[in-house]
Amino acid sequence: MQLTADGKLKHFLTIEGLPPLLLEEILDRSQQFVTLPNKTQVQAPLLRGKTVMNLFFENSTRTRTTFELAAKRLSADLVNLDIRNSATTKGESLLDTIRNLEAMGCDMFVVRHSSSGAAHFIARYCAPHISVINAGDGRHAHPTQAMLDVLTIRQNKGDFTPLKVAIVGDIKHSRVARSQIHALSTLCTGEIRLIGPKTLMPVGIEQMGVTVYDDIEEGINGVDVIIMLRLQHERMNTALLPSVREYYARYGLTEERLQLAKSDAIVMHPGPVNRGVEIDSRVADGPQSVILQQVSNGIAVRMAIMSMVMSSQAIEDSEASKA
């Protein structure tokens, strides 16, 4: 569904099932868009005349802003819709919202929604010329985040095959973790470890080719990459964890624990960071942290993906005009 008949990216909904070469292509292209510090921003007219609609049914600052910047740097027209406060609260169905926006004329939807499968749903029912990019759906997927994470890993570590990567925290509710696992395993990462208490570990996750650890000290021993996940505060209210304090004591990434990983290990976090909950400030701001590098990569990756789905559209258009 995400790919055109000739294997080009039409929508970007999930990493699951995408061929490794396509992921490499996204990474290569993203790398071209990466701006070095103190250099002028890369500007490209690849999306000139195209309209991108940012459809955020759920809160977001970072993801929405980076999509916005990415679209602008590609010269697209961009509309930000904060749907939480408008149509759907008046009882309009998701499909009606989509149909209305289509009628206004647009080429791409960037969608964040609290229901798993929402981006798939929109891709299935929207007009055929529109591309959908999933900016996070429920607990299912957040594929652009995972791509920027693997880009950051590649920039720091190169080849994925010898790497040991640990993902720490609330795996159960995390779409980021699911997409990271798919991206890392598609790119043949040596070992993927998941670390967290049993209440935050979803049933059957081992079948995605990962090893599960209850103990962070055991889990991060000798790893090359540590990805910390954000802990949502409402998890305390649903009997998943006793307190923030206990979580930090058992699973927080401290300087001492970081020493158990390889000496050149990098520390990542999709943000926003809860300092003193999942990670010590000294680690978050320390020399091994690449958290801000992730954020700048976010723009490059989103530029790459937006331009790729639009170029598949351009091919379809030209074929349609030939026919």
Next chain:
Amino acid sequence: MSKKTTLIKNGRVINPATGLDEITDVAIQKKKIIGIGNTIPSDFKADKSIEAKDLWVLPGIVDLSAYLREPGQENKTRIPFETYAAASAGITQICCMPETASPLDNGATVKLIRSKVKQAGFSQVSVIGALTQDLKGEQLSHMGSLKYVGCVGVSQGWNSIKDLATLRKAMEYAATFELPLFLHPLNHSLMMQGGMHEGALATRLGLQPIPVAAETAAMAKIIALVEETNSPVHFCRLSTAKGISLLKKAKEEGLPITADVAAHQLFLTEMDLSDYNPLCHVIPPLRSMRDRDALRQAVSDGVIDAICSDHQPHEVDAKLAPFEETSAGISAFETLLPLTMRLVEEGVISESQAIGFLTHKPAAIIKAKTGRLEVGAPANLSLFDPQQFWQVEPEKLLSHGKNTPFTGWGFSGKTMQTMVKGKIVYLADKQ
């Protein structure tokens, strides 16, 4: 004889209740069967005769669960459409379940339904009333009055009940009026807002899981109360292998417990949800392959007492949303008999067993004398052509709910005529 009489000639008459299965005639006078084969009175003269050569004459299907949506949700469908759709599928008696939008907790609503059904004049409807007022799980419903207006049982539907003490009292009160209790074993606190079987696939799709324990924990509690009160309970829609073993054990101990399964649970599994297909959104959820096989085994062993449609017609919009936001349920009248007959093709049960699971067995659960082709029984029956091949096309379903996951499935065998109380209520188009 002056009264209106009909003779169905040369059909293969199957009556699983007595093991009858032979090519013979059925004589009907007014609303009842007055003779089959050699029990037909010698002075019987038919006003009308129906040639049933190469057809099967089946007892009318008694469907233990359907939602007719009226009164309360007329935007989904109405009673005449659904009772006609049922008739077209050989279903002559429908048990209508209470739901939040239509709690069926008072005599007036039940009477309204009965009068609409009578006016429509297709399949019959037996109402299963609410166990608690407004299905809120707190105060007992007026079960005495519900019994008086003809309810065949009481149920809490999908709604939860306040606590075990309330459930126990409700069970005892229902037993006072000999109203069978239809309980959906689902522990609400364990299922969250989930819509999918807990397992690797739900994790992959990021859908909220419903664990097996949501069913077994609820069953174990109910069984403990049955042991104490000895009130009869019918478990609606079992879905798990572990649930089946609890049921088996309870039955071996001689507890007054029966259970049914929805036909779709015997065919579909969690794998059918892998592209977020909202048409496969059902409660209880489609389970693993192992669970499905255990349900089939339980049908074949007779641990399960009945197969039902769990018909839940929806308007198109109810299924046009991301998976978890869609309404659960399948429009299932028209696939009930075909799916059950497919179990025969797949070697799970015999023809006679298959018909039994749809007719006299469910009838016994609601203490009805229907579902049988016997002298004196109401003439509720259907003529089934085992040779007719057809494919499911949603737009061709007679139900106003087009929400079927079985689109494109091919079935051999089709209902050609349906009779309720001696009157033909459905006649298939001759092709």
